């Protein structure tokens with residue numbers, strides 16, 4: 129039995145299909161996407177539909193939410209309650225409307241069921257899209273725990289979708305573009321206290337990036353890197369293997 133973690137796809141549908149073929153999936157494989165299935169790339173609706181289809185073919189498919197799934201979810205919420213805000217979001221980011229209009233209600237239900245995080249206790253693995261700040265005192269055991277929190281606490285927790293750099297002394301998250309030269313990338317200072325973290329969000333064009341207690345598997349598919357699957361065999365969990373597909377650049381390198 130394998131645990132397979134797939135990095136940020138960002139609409140690279142052909143490459144996703146090639147990767148899934150290459151993985152030669154077995155019925156007992158557990159497949160986890162680290163988020164950011166959509167935006168930036170050529171066929172985001174196709175990717176959502178393919179992953180949803182996969183979740184009907186395979187028993188164990190998990191989608192962990194990325195910041196792009198989160199933004200689309202907020203957009204859909206506004207479409208229901210606050211058309212003006214939705215229009216304003218779509219004006220700034222036309223993909224919100226373009227992609228949403230090509231999704232079925234089943235596709236949307238699938239996206240709405242995305243998880244904040246995923247644990248694989250057997251291998252002491254925690255999957256999040258972004259990262260863990262140094263000032264985070266504890267990590268919830270279940271999604272239900274998060275749902276029971278106040279909206280302020282949930283908002284703070286949701287930083288795991290976007291964390292990159294942390295404050296050099298305080299360890300708190302630093303907003304994109306506000307980092308000082310001595311503010312470390314979170315995974316460089318993460319001590320492993322919540323498990324080994326597998327994450328996306330930060331593109332590593334040179335390939336999978338191994339940190340002492342974390343592994344970054346967004347290898348910049350949409351930016352001309354590769355689309356990566358990190359594969360843990362139950363028989364040899366100490367040595368995960370990388371399966372990847374080369375991609376030609378579709379978008380200019382841009383962090384968000």
Ligand SMILES: [Mn+2]
Pocket residue numbers: 164194195196257328329330384
């Ligand atoms: Mn991201």
